[in-house]
Amino acid sequence: xxxxxxxxxxxxxxxxxxxxxxxxxxxxxxxxxxxxxxxxxxxxxxxxxxxxxxxxxxxxxxxxxxxxxxxxxxxxxxxxxxxxxxxxxxxxxxxxxxxxxxxxxxxxxxxxxxxxxxxxxxxxxxxxxxxxxxxxxxxxxxxxxxxxxxxxxxxxxxxxxxxxxxxxxxxxxxxxxxxxxxxxxxxxxxxxxxxxxxxxxxxxxxxxxxxxxxxxxxxxxxxxxxxxxxxxxxxxxxxxxxxxxxxxxxxxxxxxxxxxxxxxxxxxxxxxxxxxxxxxxxxxxxxxxxxxxxxxxxxxxxxxxxxxxxxxxxxxxxxxx
Ligand code: MF3
Ligand code: CO
Ligand code: CO
Numbered sequence: 211x212x213x214x215x216x217x218x219x220x221x222x223x224x225x226x227x228x229x230x231x232x233x234x235x236x237x238x239x240x241x242x243x244x245x246x247x248x249x250x251x252x253x254x255x256x257x258x259x260x261x262x263x264x265x266x267x268x269x270x271x272x273x274x275x276x277x278x279x280x281x282x283x284x285x286x287x288x289x290x291x292x293x294x295x296x297x298x299x300x301x302x303x304x305x306x307x308x309x310x311x312x313x314x315x316x317x318x319x320x321x322x323x324x325x326x327x328x329x330x331x332x333x334x335x336x337x338x339x340x341x342x343x344x345x346x347x348x349x350x351x352x353x354x355x356x357x358x359x360x361x362x363x364x365x366x367x368x369x370x371x372x373x374x375x376x377x378x379x380x381x382x383x384x385x386x387x388x389x390x391x392x393x394x395x396x397x398x399x400x401x402x403x404x405x406x407x408x409x410x411x412x413x414x415x416x417x418x419x420x421x422x423x424x425x426x427x428x429x430x431x432x433x434x435x436x437x438x439x440x441x442x443x444x445x446x447x448x449x450x451x452x453x454x455x456x457x458x459x460x461x462x463x464x465x466x467x468x469x470x471x472x473x474x475x476x477x478x479x480x481x482x483x484x485x486x487x488x489x490x491x492x493x494x495x496x497x498x499x500x501x502x503x504x505x506x507x508x509x510x511x512x513x514x515x516x517x518x519x520x521x522x523x524x525x526x527x528x529x530x531x
Pocket of ligand 1: 323332336
Protein backbone atom coordinates (compact mmCIF):
# COMPACT_ATOMS: atom_id res chain seq x y z
CA UNK A 211 0.00 0.00 0.00
CA UNK A 212 1.51 3.36 -1.05
CA UNK A 213 1.34 6.29 1.37
CA UNK A 214 -1.79 8.38 0.71
CA UNK A 215 -1.19 11.99 -0.51
CA UNK A 216 -2.23 14.95 1.65
CA UNK A 217 -4.90 16.33 -0.69
CA UNK A 218 -6.40 12.98 -1.78
CA UNK A 219 -9.87 12.16 -0.48
CA UNK A 220 -9.42 10.16 2.73
CA UNK A 221 -9.65 6.39 2.35
CA UNK A 222 -12.15 6.20 5.21
CA UNK A 223 -14.92 7.59 3.00
CA UNK A 224 -15.48 10.76 5.04
CA UNK A 225 -15.27 12.95 1.92
CA UNK A 226 -12.58 15.06 3.64
CA UNK A 227 -9.03 15.53 2.40
CA UNK A 228 -6.67 12.89 3.80
CA UNK A 229 -4.56 15.60 5.53
CA UNK A 230 -7.66 16.84 7.42
CA UNK A 231 -8.82 13.34 8.32
CA UNK A 232 -6.67 10.22 8.91
CA UNK A 233 -3.17 11.59 8.21
CA UNK A 234 -2.13 11.36 11.87
CA UNK A 235 -2.91 7.65 11.87
CA UNK A 236 0.12 6.96 9.67
CA UNK A 237 2.65 9.18 11.40
CA UNK A 238 4.92 7.56 13.94
CA UNK A 239 4.26 8.38 17.57
CA UNK A 240 6.86 10.79 18.93
CA UNK A 241 7.78 11.58 22.52
CA UNK A 242 6.15 14.75 23.87
CA UNK A 243 6.65 16.85 27.00
CA UNK A 244 5.88 15.57 30.49
CA UNK A 245 3.90 17.56 33.05
CA UNK A 246 5.21 17.96 36.62
CA UNK A 247 4.96 14.93 38.94
CA UNK A 248 1.50 14.47 40.47
CA UNK A 249 1.24 14.33 44.26
CA UNK A 250 -0.54 11.63 46.27
CA UNK A 251 -2.23 12.82 49.50
CA UNK A 252 -0.26 11.88 52.63
CA UNK A 253 -3.11 9.83 54.12
CA UNK A 254 -3.09 7.30 51.24
CA UNK A 255 -1.23 4.03 51.90
CA UNK A 256 1.80 3.70 49.61
CA UNK A 257 3.65 0.72 48.24
CA UNK A 258 7.25 0.31 49.46
CA UNK A 259 8.77 1.71 46.23
CA UNK A 260 6.76 4.96 46.31
CA UNK A 261 9.64 6.98 47.79
CA UNK A 262 12.71 5.05 46.59
CA UNK A 263 11.57 3.76 43.17
CA UNK A 264 12.85 0.28 44.08
CA UNK A 265 10.36 -2.52 44.74
CA UNK A 266 11.87 -4.73 47.47
CA UNK A 267 11.33 -8.29 46.13
CA UNK A 268 9.54 -10.61 43.73
CA UNK A 269 9.20 -13.69 45.92
CA UNK A 270 5.50 -13.56 46.84
CA UNK A 271 3.63 -16.88 46.54
CA UNK A 272 1.31 -17.09 43.50
CA UNK A 273 -1.39 -18.91 45.51
CA UNK A 274 -3.05 -16.36 47.80
CA UNK A 275 -4.41 -16.62 51.33
CA UNK A 276 -8.12 -15.84 51.63
CA UNK A 277 -7.21 -12.56 53.35
CA UNK A 278 -4.99 -11.38 50.48
CA UNK A 279 -7.57 -12.58 47.93
CA UNK A 280 -10.40 -10.61 49.60
CA UNK A 281 -8.33 -7.44 49.45
CA UNK A 282 -7.28 -8.15 45.86
CA UNK A 283 -10.90 -8.51 44.76
CA UNK A 284 -11.53 -4.94 45.93
CA UNK A 285 -8.37 -3.50 44.31
CA UNK A 286 -9.13 -5.30 41.04
CA UNK A 287 -12.73 -3.98 40.94
CA UNK A 288 -11.41 -0.47 41.53
CA UNK A 289 -8.79 -0.83 38.76
CA UNK A 290 -11.56 -1.88 36.33
CA UNK A 291 -13.77 1.06 37.37
CA UNK A 292 -10.91 3.54 36.93
CA UNK A 293 -10.13 2.05 33.50
CA UNK A 294 -13.75 2.58 32.41
CA UNK A 295 -13.77 6.15 33.76
CA UNK A 296 -10.55 7.09 31.95
CA UNK A 297 -11.69 5.31 28.79
CA UNK A 298 -14.79 7.53 28.75
CA UNK A 299 -12.49 10.53 28.24
CA UNK A 300 -10.83 9.08 25.12
CA UNK A 301 -11.63 11.28 22.09
CA UNK A 302 -9.73 13.13 19.34
CA UNK A 303 -7.87 16.13 20.80
CA UNK A 304 -7.43 14.92 24.38
CA UNK A 305 -3.80 14.62 25.50
CA UNK A 306 -2.51 11.45 27.12
CA UNK A 307 -1.43 13.66 30.05
CA UNK A 308 -5.08 14.68 30.56
CA UNK A 309 -5.93 10.95 30.73
CA UNK A 310 -3.16 10.49 33.29
CA UNK A 311 -4.55 13.37 35.37
CA UNK A 312 -7.98 11.72 35.33
CA UNK A 313 -6.57 8.30 36.26
CA UNK A 314 -4.60 9.88 39.11
CA UNK A 315 -7.63 11.83 40.40
CA UNK A 316 -10.01 8.83 40.23
CA UNK A 317 -7.48 6.57 41.96
CA UNK A 318 -6.68 8.88 44.87
CA UNK A 319 -10.37 9.81 45.24
CA UNK A 320 -10.97 6.11 45.95
CA UNK A 321 -8.25 6.13 48.63
CA UNK A 322 -5.77 4.22 46.45
CA UNK A 323 -2.23 4.80 45.19
CA UNK A 324 -1.64 4.71 41.38
CA UNK A 325 0.81 1.77 41.24
CA UNK A 326 2.88 2.92 38.21
CA UNK A 327 3.91 6.18 39.92
CA UNK A 328 7.66 5.87 40.71
CA UNK A 329 7.63 2.09 40.12
CA UNK A 330 11.28 1.62 39.03
CA UNK A 331 11.15 5.40 38.57
CA UNK A 332 8.18 5.44 36.12
CA UNK A 333 7.07 9.11 36.09
CA UNK A 334 3.26 8.85 35.71
CA UNK A 335 0.12 7.16 37.13
CA UNK A 336 -1.09 5.49 33.90
CA UNK A 337 0.46 3.85 30.82
CA UNK A 338 -0.89 5.17 27.48
CA UNK A 339 0.30 3.17 24.47
CA UNK A 340 -0.74 4.61 21.09
CA UNK A 341 -0.70 2.80 17.68
CA UNK A 342 2.75 1.14 17.32
CA UNK A 343 3.54 1.53 21.05
CA UNK A 344 3.43 -1.99 22.48
CA UNK A 345 3.30 -1.05 26.18
CA UNK A 346 4.48 1.37 28.91
CA UNK A 347 3.89 4.51 26.84
CA UNK A 348 4.31 7.56 29.09
CA UNK A 349 1.49 10.13 29.13
CA UNK A 350 2.60 13.46 27.64
CA UNK A 351 1.23 16.45 25.71
CA UNK A 352 0.49 14.46 22.52
CA UNK A 353 -3.15 14.84 21.47
CA UNK A 354 -4.99 11.71 20.42
CA UNK A 355 -5.89 11.90 16.72
CA UNK A 356 -8.95 10.60 14.91
CA UNK A 357 -8.08 7.06 13.80
CA UNK A 358 -5.61 6.29 16.64
CA UNK A 359 -5.90 3.27 18.88
CA UNK A 360 -4.75 3.71 22.48
CA UNK A 361 -4.18 1.18 25.25
CA UNK A 362 -4.84 2.44 28.78
CA UNK A 363 -3.15 0.34 31.48
CA UNK A 364 -4.43 1.03 35.01
CA UNK A 365 -2.97 -0.44 38.19
CA UNK A 366 -4.11 0.60 41.67
CA UNK A 367 -2.79 -0.20 45.16
CA UNK A 368 -5.18 -0.23 48.10
CA UNK A 369 -5.36 -2.28 51.34
CA UNK A 370 -1.78 -3.36 50.59
CA UNK A 371 -2.46 -5.10 47.26
CA UNK A 372 -2.41 -4.26 43.53
CA UNK A 373 -5.03 -4.79 40.80
CA UNK A 374 -3.84 -4.51 37.17
CA UNK A 375 -5.93 -4.25 33.98
CA UNK A 376 -5.83 -2.66 30.54
CA UNK A 377 -7.85 -2.30 27.35
CA UNK A 378 -7.40 -0.80 23.90
CA UNK A 379 -9.76 2.03 22.93
CA UNK A 380 -10.59 3.45 19.49
CA UNK A 381 -10.21 7.19 18.90
CA UNK A 382 -12.97 8.46 16.60
CA UNK A 383 -13.18 6.68 13.24
CA UNK A 384 -10.69 3.79 13.08
CA UNK A 385 -9.75 1.86 9.91
CA UNK A 386 -11.01 -1.72 9.44
CA UNK A 387 -7.62 -3.43 9.81
CA UNK A 388 -6.98 -1.72 13.18
CA UNK A 389 -10.49 -2.68 14.33
CA UNK A 390 -9.74 -6.28 13.38
CA UNK A 391 -6.47 -6.14 15.35
CA UNK A 392 -8.26 -4.87 18.45
CA UNK A 393 -11.04 -7.48 18.13
CA UNK A 394 -8.63 -10.38 17.67
CA UNK A 395 -6.53 -9.19 20.64
CA UNK A 396 -9.61 -9.11 22.88
CA UNK A 397 -10.51 -12.61 21.65
CA UNK A 398 -6.95 -13.80 22.40
CA UNK A 399 -7.37 -12.77 26.05
CA UNK A 400 -10.83 -14.39 26.24
CA UNK A 401 -9.54 -17.66 24.73
CA UNK A 402 -6.56 -17.67 27.12
CA UNK A 403 -8.91 -17.22 30.10
CA UNK A 404 -11.09 -20.09 28.80
CA UNK A 405 -7.99 -22.31 28.61
CA UNK A 406 -7.04 -21.86 32.29
CA UNK A 407 -7.87 -24.87 34.51
CA UNK A 408 -6.09 -26.25 37.56
CA UNK A 409 -3.86 -29.20 36.74
CA UNK A 410 -2.94 -27.90 33.27
CA UNK A 411 0.47 -26.39 32.47
CA UNK A 412 0.82 -22.58 32.27
CA UNK A 413 1.66 -22.94 28.57
CA UNK A 414 -2.02 -23.54 27.69
CA UNK A 415 -2.31 -19.74 27.89
CA UNK A 416 0.36 -19.06 25.26
CA UNK A 417 -0.91 -21.93 23.14
CA UNK A 418 -4.44 -20.50 22.98
CA UNK A 419 -3.19 -16.96 22.23
CA UNK A 420 -0.66 -18.03 19.55
CA UNK A 421 -3.17 -20.28 17.77
CA UNK A 422 -5.72 -17.46 17.45
CA UNK A 423 -3.16 -14.79 16.47
CA UNK A 424 -1.61 -17.14 13.86
CA UNK A 425 -5.02 -17.87 12.38
CA UNK A 426 -5.46 -14.13 11.78
CA UNK A 427 -1.93 -13.49 10.51
CA UNK A 428 -0.92 -11.45 13.57
CA UNK A 429 2.20 -11.63 15.79
CA UNK A 430 2.51 -12.30 19.55
CA UNK A 431 4.97 -10.14 21.54
CA UNK A 432 7.48 -12.19 23.57
CA UNK A 433 9.51 -9.60 25.48
CA UNK A 434 6.66 -8.74 27.87
CA UNK A 435 4.72 -11.37 29.79
CA UNK A 436 1.88 -11.69 32.29
CA UNK A 437 2.92 -11.88 35.92
CA UNK A 438 2.05 -12.91 39.44
CA UNK A 439 0.62 -9.97 41.41
CA UNK A 440 -0.62 -9.27 44.95
CA UNK A 441 1.20 -7.35 47.66
CA UNK A 442 3.91 -7.03 45.00
CA UNK A 443 3.14 -5.40 41.59
CA UNK A 444 5.16 -8.00 39.65
CA UNK A 445 6.25 -11.29 41.24
CA UNK A 446 8.71 -13.75 39.69
CA UNK A 447 5.84 -15.89 38.31
CA UNK A 448 5.80 -15.39 34.52
CA UNK A 449 2.97 -15.96 32.05
CA UNK A 450 4.31 -16.03 28.46
CA UNK A 451 1.79 -15.18 25.74
CA UNK A 452 3.46 -17.28 23.04
CA UNK A 453 3.58 -21.08 23.06
CA UNK A 454 6.47 -22.64 24.98
CA UNK A 455 6.03 -26.45 24.83
CA UNK A 456 8.64 -26.98 27.57
CA UNK A 457 6.96 -24.69 30.12
CA UNK A 458 5.29 -27.23 32.41
CA UNK A 459 4.61 -25.21 35.60
CA UNK A 460 1.18 -26.43 36.75
CA UNK A 461 -1.83 -24.14 37.36
CA UNK A 462 -3.21 -24.50 40.91
CA UNK A 463 -6.45 -23.27 42.52
CA UNK A 464 -5.89 -19.96 44.33
CA UNK A 465 -3.18 -18.67 41.98
CA UNK A 466 -3.56 -15.03 40.94
CA UNK A 467 -1.73 -13.55 37.95
CA UNK A 468 -2.27 -11.34 34.93
CA UNK A 469 -2.79 -12.34 31.31
CA UNK A 470 -2.00 -9.42 29.01
CA UNK A 471 -1.34 -10.40 25.38
CA UNK A 472 0.20 -7.80 23.06
CA UNK A 473 -0.72 -8.68 19.45
CA UNK A 474 0.94 -7.10 16.40
CA UNK A 475 -0.22 -6.50 12.82
CA UNK A 476 3.27 -7.29 11.60
CA UNK A 477 6.32 -8.79 13.34
CA UNK A 478 6.43 -9.45 17.09
CA UNK A 479 9.85 -7.89 17.67
CA UNK A 480 10.03 -4.71 19.73
CA UNK A 481 12.53 -1.98 20.51
CA UNK A 482 12.75 0.49 23.37
CA UNK A 483 12.79 4.28 23.10
CA UNK A 484 15.67 6.11 24.79
CA UNK A 485 13.28 6.97 27.68
CA UNK A 486 13.83 3.36 28.84
CA UNK A 487 10.05 2.68 29.03
CA UNK A 488 8.26 3.09 25.70
CA UNK A 489 8.34 -0.21 23.77
CA UNK A 490 7.41 0.04 20.07
CA UNK A 491 7.16 -2.52 17.30
CA UNK A 492 10.41 -2.84 15.36
CA UNK A 493 8.51 -2.54 12.04
CA UNK A 494 6.38 0.45 13.17
CA UNK A 495 3.10 -1.39 12.57
CA UNK A 496 0.23 -1.19 15.04
CA UNK A 497 -0.25 -3.35 18.12
CA UNK A 498 -3.05 -3.84 20.65
CA UNK A 499 -3.34 -5.28 24.17
CA UNK A 500 -5.95 -6.35 26.73
CA UNK A 501 -5.16 -7.34 30.34
CA UNK A 502 -7.02 -8.91 33.22
CA UNK A 503 -5.92 -10.01 36.68
CA UNK A 504 -7.35 -13.54 37.09
CA UNK A 505 -7.83 -16.19 39.80
CA UNK A 506 -7.48 -19.92 39.15
CA UNK A 507 -10.59 -21.56 40.65
CA UNK A 508 -11.33 -25.24 41.41
CA UNK A 509 -12.66 -25.79 37.89
CA UNK A 510 -11.45 -22.89 35.74
CA UNK A 511 -10.67 -19.23 35.95
CA UNK A 512 -12.35 -16.10 37.36
CA UNK A 513 -11.66 -12.58 36.09
CA UNK A 514 -11.01 -10.31 39.08
CA UNK A 515 -10.78 -7.03 37.14
CA UNK A 516 -14.52 -6.75 36.43
CA UNK A 517 -16.19 -3.33 36.84
CA UNK A 518 -18.46 -2.91 39.87
CA UNK A 519 -21.76 -2.74 37.99
CA UNK A 520 -23.48 -3.55 34.71
CA UNK A 521 -23.57 0.05 33.45
CA UNK A 522 -19.77 0.30 33.77
CA UNK A 523 -19.36 -3.13 32.16
CA UNK A 524 -21.29 -1.86 29.15
CA UNK A 525 -18.67 0.91 28.73
CA UNK A 526 -15.71 -1.51 28.87
CA UNK A 527 -14.16 -2.59 25.52
CA UNK A 528 -13.57 -6.16 26.75
CA UNK A 529 -17.32 -6.67 27.27
CA UNK A 530 -18.63 -4.50 24.44
CA UNK A 531 -16.35 -4.27 21.41
N1 MF3 B 1 0.64 -2.31 34.29
C1 MF3 B 1 1.81 -2.82 33.60
C2 MF3 B 1 1.64 -4.33 33.55
O1 MF3 B 1 0.63 -4.75 33.07
C3 MF3 B 1 3.07 -2.43 34.26
C4 MF3 B 1 3.36 -0.99 34.21
S1 MF3 B 1 4.82 -0.71 35.01
C5 MF3 B 1 5.02 0.94 34.82
O2 MF3 B 1 2.38 -5.11 34.02
F1 MF3 B 1 5.98 1.27 35.58
F2 MF3 B 1 5.24 1.20 33.53
F3 MF3 B 1 3.91 1.54 35.17
CO1 CO C 1 0.34 -6.43 34.23
CO1 CO D 1 -1.02 -3.53 33.43
